[in-house]
Amino acid sequence: MTSTKIEYSAHSRGYHKSIVVENKSVSVTNGRDAAPVKSNIDDAKWNKIVDAFSKVNLESLSTLKAPTDKRTYDGAAIGNLKIIQNQKTYETPGFDNGFPPKEIEKLVNLLVDFAKE
Template sequence: MRILSLLLLTIFIGTSCSSQKITDMTTTQMEYSAVSRGLYKKILVQNKTVSIINGKNTDAVVSKISDAKWKQIVTEFSKVNLESIPTLKAPTEKRFYDGAAIANLKVVQNQKTYETQGFDNGNPPKEIEKLVNLLLDFTKE
C-alpha cells in the first residue's frame, strides 16, 4: 500500500511540475529588438499576443498568436537555458562595422530578466536561433 501511495504521489508531483512550466509561459515576456542607424524593430511576445514596432515613430501592431505557432514558441523556449543567455557568444561580428543591425533578446520570467549580449540581426547564437527565427517570422506575416 505504501508503494502504491508513493507511486501515485510521484506521478502527481511530476504532472503538476510539467503543467506549471506551461503556465509560467503566460507571464513570460520575450522581447527581440534590432537597432541601427536606419532600422528600428521591436517584437514583444507575451501570453499568446505579439506586438511589433517597425520604425521609431510608429505605433505597435498587436495581434493574437495562433495555437500552433504558440506551441512552437513554447517548445523552443523550453529548450533554452535562461541562465546561460547573458553569456551566449555571437557567431558573427558584422554589427561592429555597420554590416548588420545590433540585435538583442530579452526574456522576463518570474520577475527576473535574462538578456543577451548584442549580436547581428538575423544571425543569433545557435542556442537561441530557432526561438529568434520564430519571433522574426511575425515581421514577415
C-alpha cells in the same frame, strides 16, 4: 509561459524593429516612432514558441557568443533577446540581426517571422 515576456529587438542608425510576445499575443513595431501592431498568436505557432523557449537556458543567455561580427562595422543591425520571467530579466549580449547564437536561433527565428507577416 503565463508569467513570461519575450522581447526581440534589432536596431542600427536607420533601422529599428521590436517584437514582444506575451500571453499568446505579439506586438511588432517597425521604426522608432511607429505604433506597435498587435495580433493574437494561433495555437500551432504558440506551441512552436513554447517548444523553442523550453530549450533555452535562461541563466546562460548573458554569456552567449555571437557567431558573426557584422554589427561592429554597420554590416548588420544589433539584435538582442530579452526574456522577463517571474520578475527576473535575462538578456543576451548584442549579436548580428539575422545571425543569432545557435542556442537561441530557433526561438529568434520564430519571433522574427511575426515581422514578416
